Amino acid sequence: MSSLSASDRVRIRVDDVSVTYRTSLERAPTLRSTLTRLGRRERVIKEIQALRGVSFEVGHGKVMGIVGANGAGKSTLMRTVAGILPPNTGRVEVHGRVSTLLSLGVGFNKQLTGRENVVLGGLAAGLTRAELLEKYDEIVDFAELEEFMDMPMRTYSAGMYGRLAFAVAMTMHPEILIIDEALSVGDARFRRKSFERMRQLCQEDHTILLVSHALGTIEKLCDECIWMHKGLLRMWDEPTAVVEAYTDFLGVRDADKEPDPVTMEDL
């Protein structure tokens, strides 16, 4: 931890953040069920503490890896940093323009064409039309989807979907990039290409939050790593140390202390 010198310009500061969801167990909330329930106090609501007092900082130009089991609160944390979910307590400070690549899809609507989605997503994210025009070709080139851009996205395969999302996020020239489980899209060639682009971005002064189950990627790309467990920040250290502790915890190490190749496999 001593390597995280305090003089670094802090880009992201998450300070004692908690997020609590209230999910109702009904299928969907309806006026009808509310009216028929009126008077009888039987609200079925479950509170889920997705994040509990999480604090960490990411310095300028650093790549922060985030590991944790499913349901550990990783995606919630990403959405909170992106300003999509408000924290219930605590404070999030973000210095710089953020581009998000969350759960594979930058606001993609499957009924619209790839082109429409790129334009809408970009405008929603605050780009101007001129900036978008400038970047459009770069996005299409990177995704290698020229002939599919005018087709509705419901005709896309899962890999093509992910490729477009990845290309959009990569091309926004963000100062801060938030990537959730996105490196495992596309075929081997595209994964190699996106890995290279990621590495390039990592070297280029961008601040990156990277959520991944591919622990090998985390080790290779990240400067620091945090391990989320059941909404708590369990560990914050060098990637190798965190990955080691995490794989120990998961019990996916072989007897000879070599990590199981399946959990490390990513590219």
Add this chain to the structure above:
Amino acid sequence: MGRGIDHLASQLPVTAPTAPTARDRTDEFTSATHVYEPHKVGLPPLGPYLRELWRRREFAFELSRTELRSQHFNTVFGQLWLVLNPLLLACVYFVLVDILRRRSGGLEFFAHLMGALFVFNFVTDAIRQAVRSVTGGGKLILNTAFPRVMLPGASVLTAFKRFLPTMIIFAPVYIAAGPTPGPELLWLIPVFALFVILASGISMLVAAGQVYFRDLKNFLTYALRIWLYGSPILYFASEVPERYHFLLVLNPVAPLLAAWSSIVDEGMAPESGDLLLGAAWGVALFLTGGLFFISREREFAVRL
């Protein structure tokens, strides 16, 4: 690559992070500094919110354009259908009223019916599109931070673009049956602006409401039909018997329709009473809907 952000980086406050100040909070969606603190239910700072709304207006235009394209608005038959549908409806209502009243209203009544019905259709069209604007926003809402009020805003815009061609077919009927066009026609502009304000207010209200009650859309179908019969469209406001006058006062769209009709049917400036009541309803609903929507919008991502 990366060169593109250099100019941005140079403008950034790169000093060590300071204590939270009021200034930090003014940059909610912008590219400099963002601070997110708990305000699950509550208003974000309105000034920066509106500034950001204005900055991203392109998005609302594009969203509306995309919506129209998916409704085949850009094809000849798509346009034709948009015009044909309300025109047929106007004809059906005309015959219906003619039978029920056992007297012919003639072309003059048809002009009133058509004008009032079309402008009323604009309001309900906006509401119908808006009700699913947020819940249909899906991934966009989950993955991008932007002023959500643009979603119902785009619906009103879409409804307006769908309204314009109906005015084109109304024009010949108006010229044939209406009063001689005079400068009083200019009154249509402020009156229509009030219709827009009213439609926006209700749109924001139902768009947010749909997040909490997913069957609101189904109830709305009935509510809008009853609203149609309760508004001075199939009849003149002046024909409403005394005992039902309270309905005209309670109906937010009734004073506006009365004002609209007095311009279109009689070529007269609207009565100031109608204008004032209509404006009061419009502004009240706009503020209620807008404040309700904006105070709730941070919660939408959790609720979807």
